[in-house]
Amino acid sequence: MRIVLEGVRLAFGRAVLFDGLTATFESGRTTAIVGANGAGKSTLLKLAGQFLEPDAGSIKAFDGDRELLHAELRRRTAALAPTMNLYDRLTATENLRFFAGLRDVTVDDLDGLFARVGLTAEDEKKLVVEYSTGMKQRLKFAIVLAVGADLWLLDEPGANLDEAGRSMMLKEIARAVGERKLVLLATNDPSEEAAADDLIRL
Amino acid sequence: MNGIKILTVLRKELTAGLRHRAASASMLMFALTALACMSLALGGSPLEPNVLAALLWIVIFFASTVGLDRIFEDEAASGTLTTLKVYADAQSILFGKMIYALISLSALSTFLLPTFIVLFDCPVAEPPVMLLTIVFGLIGLSGAGTLVAALSTAASVKSGLFSILLFPIVLPIFLPAINLTSAAMAGGEISLTMLIPMLLFDAILLVASSILFDYIWN
Numbered sequence: 278m279r280i281v282l283e284g285v286r287l288a289f290g291r292a293v294l295f296d297g298l299t300a301t302f303e304s305g306r307t308t309a310i311v312g313a314n315g316a317g318k319s320t321l322l323k324l325a326g327q328f329l330e331p332d333a334g335s336i337k338a339f340d341g342d343r344e345l346l347h348a349e350l351r352r353r354t355a356a357l358a359p360t361m362n363l364y365d366r367l368t369a370t371e372n373l374r375f376f377a378g379l380r381d382v383t384v385d386d387l388d389g390l391f392a393r394v395g396l397t398a399e400d401e402k403k404l405v406v407e408y409s410t411g412m413k414q415r416l417k418f419a420i421v422l423a424v425g426a427d428l429w430l431l432d433e434p435g436a437n438l439d440e441a442g443r444s445m446m447l448k449e450i451a452r453a454v455g456e457r458k459l460v461l462l463a464t465n466d467p468s469e470e471a472a473a474d475d476l477i478r479l
Numbered sequence: 480m481n482g483i484k485i486l487t488v489l490r491k492e493l494t495a496g497l498r499h500r501a502a503s504a505s506m507l508m509f510a511l512t513a514l515a516c517m518s519l520a521l522g523g524s525p526l527e528p529n530v531l532a533a534l535l536w537i538v539i540f541f542a543s544t545v546g547l548d549r550i551f552e553d554e555a556a557s558g559t560l561t562t563l564k565v566y567a568d569a570q571s572i573l574f575g576k577m578i579y580a581l582i583s584l585s586a587l588s589t590f591l592l593p594t595f596i597v598l599f600d601c602p603v604a605e606p607p608v609m610l611l612t613i614v615f616g617l618i619g620l621s622g623a624g625t626l627v628a629a630l631s632t633a634a635s636v637k638s639g640l641f642s643i644l645l646f647p648i649v650l651p652i653f654l655p656a657i658n659l660t661s662a663a664m665a666g667g668e669i670s671l672t673m674l675i676p677m678l679l680f681d682a683i684l685l686v687a688s689s690i691l692f693d694y695i696w697n
Contacts, residue, residue, distance in 0.1 A: 328564070347697070348568070356565045362558030366498045367491070378487035379566045417562075424566065 285334035307460040312479030318463035355426035365406035410437040488575020506546040532660035547624035548641035551632040569696035580621035604666025612659040615677040619652035
């Protein structure tokens with residue numbers, strides 16, 4: 278997969294966030310997007326995933342030479358962001374099965390998946406309302422792993438995670454890149470920045 | 480559109496809805512209060528079937544606005560709408576939530592209808608016509624309600640918007656529904672073919688919702 282941004286302009290009212298932004302993101306690489314608060318890191322992720330339309334310029338996704346339709350790209354995208362919440366009244370397993378089910382994915386090895394993100398078999402049965410912020414972040418990441426998407430949009434993925442959690446996240450990102458996934462990271466964490474293949478500083 | 484994904488959405492709605500019954504409790508409480516007020520105010524005075532039919536549909540309409548406006552608003556308030564937009568396709572969400580709305584309204588009507596008949600000593604000369612009218616009316620109300628709930632959630636000023644938008648959309652369902660309910664109560668010259676306009680409008684509403692929802696969702 279390849280995502281190409283050409284001459285992208287985006288403004289919110291009088292505030293121009295991007296003007297003439299050109300970038301290419303390729304499968305098998307991690308790109309870290311860094312910058313101060315309000316610089317547009319999360320917005321750039323939304324643009325790359327076509328969750329947001331630019332005011333000018335173009336954003337296209339390709340599989341080889343074939344341009345992907347909006348719906349196709351959406352089906353091949355997974356995301357994790359502070360603004361994305363899970364259902365408090367459902368258990369962790371119900372949340373995971375629900376979001377995986379929306380992508381026609383059946384999770385067979387639930388215990389294995391939860392263990393990969395550092396959650397226990399006991400955590401699987403808990404309602405999400407009982408989860409700590411860090412545990413919710415791990416569960417959101419488990420959903421990203423479960424759906425098997427080709428494009429990962431990770432906004433502050435290490436936020437609220439302990440040292441072991443951040444290390445797990447970086448290991449899984451490296452593994453995904455090895456499987457030719459395209460990973461975009463919006464981050465201000467030096468360890469995530471250091472782990473990326475490419476860097477965009479806003 | 481994918482039937483399994485629609486069922487996935489419906490199962491989630493039912494599980495979450497059964498664990499947190501605020502929306503269904505609100506609908507039920509509104510219906511109970513409205514029925515009790517009308518019954519006490521009338522004090523057993525007999526009413527014409529057309530008045531009874533209009534009262535029944537007024538209670539159904541306003542009770543549904545109490546619950547249906549939360550279909551997307553709860554998701555937006557809890558931050559799950561953003562997650563849904565990443566993983567779900569528009570049609571699965573629309574029809575999953577629409578079927579859930581229909582189940583909620585059917586459950587409400589299962590309580591409402593017998594209570595209404597008993598409290599107002601309401602005659603039912605043609606029960607099959609009455610039931611089918613209610614079913615077709617609820618299908619239209621669920622379809623329009625789900626679409627309008629999505630529209631009003633996207634608006635910056637929401638207060639009252641749901642009822643204001645919903646009423647003109649469901650009016651073509653409500654007018655024949657009231658007439659048919661009245662006829663089913665009174666009996667006489669009545670045939671099931673009179674339900675066809677309602678059925679057609681339900682079909683138009685579902686197709687239009689399906690087309691419009693893609694624009695709202697994406």
